[in-house]
Amino acid sequence: MTEARTPDSSRRSERSRRAIYEAALALVGEAGYGKTTIEGIAARAGVGKQTIYRWWPSKAAVLLEAFLDLAEQAAEEAGGGEYEIPDTGDVEADLRLVLRATVDEMNSPAYDAPARALTAEGVVNPEVGAQFVEKLLEPQLQLYVTRLRAAQDAGQVRRGIDLRIALELFTGPLAHRWLLRTLPLTHDYADALVDYAVNGLAPRP
Amino acid sequence: MTEARTPDSSRRSERSRRAIYEAALALVGEAGYGKTTIEGIAARAGVGKQTIYRWWPSKAAVLLEAFLDLAEQAAEEAGGGEYEIPDTGDVEADLRLVLRATVDEMNSPAYDAPARALTAEGVVNPEVGAQFVEKLLEPQLQLYVTRLRAAQDAGQVRRGIDLRIALELFTGPLAHRWLLRTLPLTHDYADALVDYAVNGLAPRP
Amino acid sequence: MTEARTPDSSRRSERSRRAIYEAALALVGEAGYGKTTIEGIAARAGVGKQTIYRWWPSKAAVLLEAFLDLAEQAAEEAGGGEYEIPDTGDVEADLRLVLRATVDEMNSPAYDAPARALTAEGVVNPEVGAQFVEKLLEPQLQLYVTRLRAAQDAGQVRRGIDLRIALELFTGPLAHRWLLRTLPLTHDYADALVDYAVNGLAPRP
Amino acid sequence: MTEARTPDSSRRSERSRRAIYEAALALVGEAGYGKTTIEGIAARAGVGKQTIYRWWPSKAAVLLEAFLDLAEQAAEEAGGGEYEIPDTGDVEADLRLVLRATVDEMNSPAYDAPARALTAEGVVNPEVGAQFVEKLLEPQLQLYVTRLRAAQDAGQVRRGIDLRIALELFTGPLAHRWLLRTLPLTHDYADALVDYAVNGLAPRP
DNA sequence: TTATAAGCGAGACGGTACGTCTCGTCTTGGT
DNA sequence: ACCAAGACGAGACGTACCGTCTCGCTTATAA
Numbered sequence: 001m002t003e004a005r006t007p008d009s010s011r012r013s014e015r016s017r018r019a020i021y022e023a024a025l026a027l028v029g030e031a032g033y034g035k036t037t038i039e040g041i042a043a044r045a046g047v048g049k050q051t052i053y054r055w056w057p058s059k060a061a062v063l064l065e066a067f068l069d070l071a072e073q074a075a076e077e078a079g080g081g082e083y084e085i086p087d088t089g090d091v092e093a094d095l096r097l098v099l100r101a102t103v104d105e106m107n108s109p110a111y112d113a114p115a116r117a118l119t120a121e122g123v124v125n126p127e128v129g130a131q132f133v134e135k136l137l138e139p140q141l142q143l144y145v146t147r148l149r150a151a152q153d154a155g156q157v158r159r160g161i162d163l164r165i166a167l168e169l170f171t172g173p174l175a176h177r178w179l180l181r182t183l184p185l186t187h188d189y190a191d192a193l194v195d196y197a198v199n200g201l202a203p204r205p
Numbered sequence: 206m207t208e209a210r211t212p213d214s215s216r217r218s219e220r221s222r223r224a225i226y227e228a229a230l231a232l233v234g235e236a237g238y239g240k241t242t243i244e245g246i247a248a249r250a251g252v253g254k255q256t257i258y259r260w261w262p263s264k265a266a267v268l269l270e271a272f273l274d275l276a277e278q279a280a281e282e283a284g285g286g287e288y289e290i291p292d293t294g295d296v297e298a299d300l301r302l303v304l305r306a307t308v309d310e311m312n313s314p315a316y317d318a319p320a321r322a323l324t325a326e327g328v329v330n331p332e333v334g335a336q337f338v339e340k341l342l343e344p345q346l347q348l349y350v351t352r353l354r355a356a357q358d359a360g361q362v363r364r365g366i367d368l369r370i371a372l373e374l375f376t377g378p379l380a381h382r383w384l385l386r387t388l389p390l391t392h393d394y395a396d397a398l399v400d401y402a403v404n405g406l407a408p409r410p
Numbered sequence: 411m412t413e414a415r416t417p418d419s420s421r422r423s424e425r426s427r428r429a430i431y432e433a434a435l436a437l438v439g440e441a442g443y444g445k446t447t448i449e450g451i452a453a454r455a456g457v458g459k460q461t462i463y464r465w466w467p468s469k470a471a472v473l474l475e476a477f478l479d480l481a482e483q484a485a486e487e488a489g490g491g492e493y494e495i496p497d498t499g500d501v502e503a504d505l506r507l508v509l510r511a512t513v514d515e516m517n518s519p520a521y522d523a524p525a526r527a528l529t530a531e532g533v534v535n536p537e538v539g540a541q542f543v544e545k546l547l548e549p550q551l552q553l554y555v556t557r558l559r560a561a562q563d564a565g566q567v568r569r570g571i572d573l574r575i576a577l578e579l580f581t582g583p584l585a586h587r588w589l590l591r592t593l594p595l596t597h598d599y600a601d602a603l604v605d606y607a608v609n610g611l612a613p614r615p
Numbered sequence: 616m617t618e619a620r621t622p623d624s625s626r627r628s629e630r631s632r633r634a635i636y637e638a639a640l641a642l643v644g645e646a647g648y649g650k651t652t653i654e655g656i657a658a659r660a661g662v663g664k665q666t667i668y669r670w671w672p673s674k675a676a677v678l679l680e681a682f683l684d685l686a687e688q689a690a691e692e693a694g695g696g697e698y699e700i701p702d703t704g705d706v707e708a709d710l711r712l713v714l715r716a717t718v719d720e721m722n723s724p725a726y727d728a729p730a731r732a733l734t735a736e737g738v739v740n741p742e743v744g745a746q747f748v749e750k751l752l753e754p755q756l757q758l759y760v761t762r763l764r765a766a767q768d769a770g771q772v773r774r775g776i777d778l779r780i781a782l783e784l785f786t787g788p789l790a791h792r793w794l795l796r797t798l799p800l801t802h803d804y805a806d807a808l809v810d811y812a813v814n815g816l817a818p819r820p
Numbered sequence: 821t822t823a824t825a826a827g828c829g830a831g832a833c834g835g836t837a838c839g840t841c842t843c844g845t846c847t848t849g850g851t
Numbered sequence: 852a853c854c855a856a857g858a859c860g861a862g863a864c865g866t867a868c869c870g871t872c873t874c875g876c877t878t879a880t881a882a
Binding site: 193 | 335367371
């Protein structure tokens with residue numbers, strides 16, 4: 001009996017959508033994910049609660065979209081086109097650059113708070129996790145695959161290496177330190193990681 | 206005016222403590238961390254809420270202790286003594302063994318649910334995260350340091366390598382796949398990881 | 411700045427008006443006044459909410475008009491002309507007839523539900539109450555005044571009696587039993603009331 | 616499966632109960648019944664909403680009890696014992712007194728607002744109505760029965776009169792004017808009512 | 821051997837947030 | 852211009868838990 005209640009997205013208020021994104025990101029940054037409430041987001045965005053519940057199924061979904069939107073905006077500002085890992089011919093140098101940038105990003109509060117919140121929610125909530133991986137993480141990881149394939153073609157990575165696994169030698173440790181806060185995330189750490197891992201992938205003598 | 210309220214732990218009810226551990230782990234496994242409530246734990250354990258609030262500061266703390274206790278029990282059953290990574294002289298084989306075991310553990314539901322819950326909470330809540338790392342994670346990681354040092358002494362790992370970073374080449378990717386569920390965690394994956402990483406740490410020709 | 415917003419009643423949809431009346435009466439009858447909502451009336455009438463808000467200031471106003479319309483229709487069906495209390499020369503018999511008819515009406519669900527709802531709203535909301543009295547109640551009461559005046563002229567009611575008060579000896583108790591449901595409303599009850607009250611108004615010996 | 620959840624009334628907070636009564640009566644007086652909300656009562660009483668929902672099933676029930684309590688307190692202040700209609704031997708004079716007092720009460724705002732609210736709710740909600748009648752109205756009406764019986768025994772009311780109906784000649788019209796606000800409620804009105812009605816009940820010459 | 825004081829199960833309390841419902845207003849597209 | 856439809860800001864609904872606070876009731880020293 002209960003209808004599906006599918007709202008008409010063509011009549012959706014753009015103004016409200018943006019206000020909700022901003023409020024959600026701000027609150028997660030200021031108070032943390034646990035203390036961010038849908039009521040709080042609605043109040044801060046100057047929006048009725050129903051406007052949130054109409055368009056999103058959960059707090060995590062709101063934040064995911066807000067974060068996605070943030071990333072999109074940042075990408076556009078950085079210069080429209082699709083991003084790729086640079087290819088100077090020197091994999092190690094190229095990856096060092098990327099990992100250092102990633103370290104910087106992870107150390108910046110504007111990224112840290114919402115990304116942490118989303119990751120944590122995804123760890124515990126498979127639907128959110130799947131979305132997070134599909135929409136945010138996997139596209140990033142594909143960039144590594146592309147660059148590593150080029151390196152393989154150039155003879156800097158040995159034949160037979162599974163590149164989807166190889167890339168995790170770089171991103172896995174980084175993510176681990178970031179999420180668990182075991183030890184500080186520094187450029188030196190990124191460099192060491194690249195050093196050890198690239199060496200591991202190099203053709204055997 | 207407010208008293209320090211330090212309860213007398215010598216009069217603590219062992220029965221209640223155990224019941225709370227069991228209830229907490231069961232509920233996290235069945236309903237997930239988010240839907241596990243202190244009231245629910247108390248009800249399931251047949252315990253007053255105050256008995257939980259008297260001894261633990263938060264839901265996460267209860268679960269952390271419960272999980273620690275579980276690990277302790279498992280260790281005792283597995284054979285009293287302190288665990289270490291075996292040293293057959295072949296680092297690669299030894300680590301393959303350990304990583305395969307870790308994969309199996311991560312794939313077992315009894316471990317998965319509470320470990321995920323705790324990790325997620327730690328990601329977002331620095332206090333919990335610090336406790337988790339200190340009590341659970343770091344001791345495990347030290348085992349890798351020990352084994353890798355032996356390998357270094359045996360000339361299987363090159364001089365100058367920072368072992369605290371090196372170990373993350375093994376554990377980081379594993380944890381990443383487990384937490385984010387990007388791709389399945391298999392023995393083959395563990396083997397490949399060990400292969401690439403050990404190669405990366407090996408002395409240069 | 412806020413316009414007076416006087417809609418052009420000449421372009422009003424008669425179809426919608428009727429549908430709203432019917433929906434309002436039906437819903438009040440089925441679900442009760444409290445559970446009847448403007449959204450519900452609009453949905454049932456197949457009408458936009460604004461069409462109700464455009465023409466009526468409140469739920470009570472809709473129901474009042476709907477009920478008035480119902481009464482009008484009933485009156486027309488019963489035979490066009492203005493109704494009056496019959497005058498056979500025997501006040502007691504005439505009033506007995508009227509009060510019995512009133513009892514029957516009060517016991518009929520089609521009348522009971524909306525009349526109750528309106529009365530209750532009027533009790534608590536003076537504007538609605540005033541409308542209700544002016545449009546529905548007072549015209550009815552005037553019929554009593556007319557008939558009692560005839561009786562007074564015929565010497566069946568003593569001089570000096572305030573007829574506006576006198577009529578309340580008949581209608582007051584009836585209304586009271588109906589509204590509060592203290593005891594059942596029967597023809598015998600109506601007869602007794604008429605007996606006692608007419609006696610009270612009769613010329614002293 | 617859903618438990619009955621019967622709270623332990625011996626542990627109930629008297630302080631909260633009183634605060635809720637006061638808040639409910641104050642709000643109904645100030646804002647009217649319709650604009651009085653449970654949230655509002657809770658906030659004004661400095662009480663959690665659940666404390667209201669734990670002990671009362673509805674807003675109407677809260678107000679009914681509050682009003683009952685008010686009446687009880689008033690009765691105690693007026694002089695502990697059970698109240699009865701005075702018996703000076705002159706029914707007319709005695710009833711005049713009582714009806715004038717009732718008129719005064721109905722004209723006092725402290726009584727008017729909650730009594731109206733409750734009556735209106737009772738008109739539309741049979742459960743509330745039954746409670747209202749049983750707890751408040753019927754006891755009052757019994758006083759009339761008692762006094763009228765004495766009058767009957769004294770020969771001032773004729774044999775055969777149904778006293779339960781007779782009393783409604785006094786209270787019905789009064790209640791009607793009060794609830795519907797048709798015409799002002801004055802002492803003169805009360806006197807006229809008593810005059811006409813007592814005459815109607817008197818033995819026939 | 822009793823008293824006395826802690827921990828205990830229970831659950832009422834003042835609160836916050838949930839997700840739903842309805843309000844009355846506003847906007848869009850169709851007739 | 853009115854209409855059906857329905858998104859919107861607002862806020863109350865009744866529920867679920869939070870963390871604190873009594874209640875009596877064991878239960879285990881210390882007088």
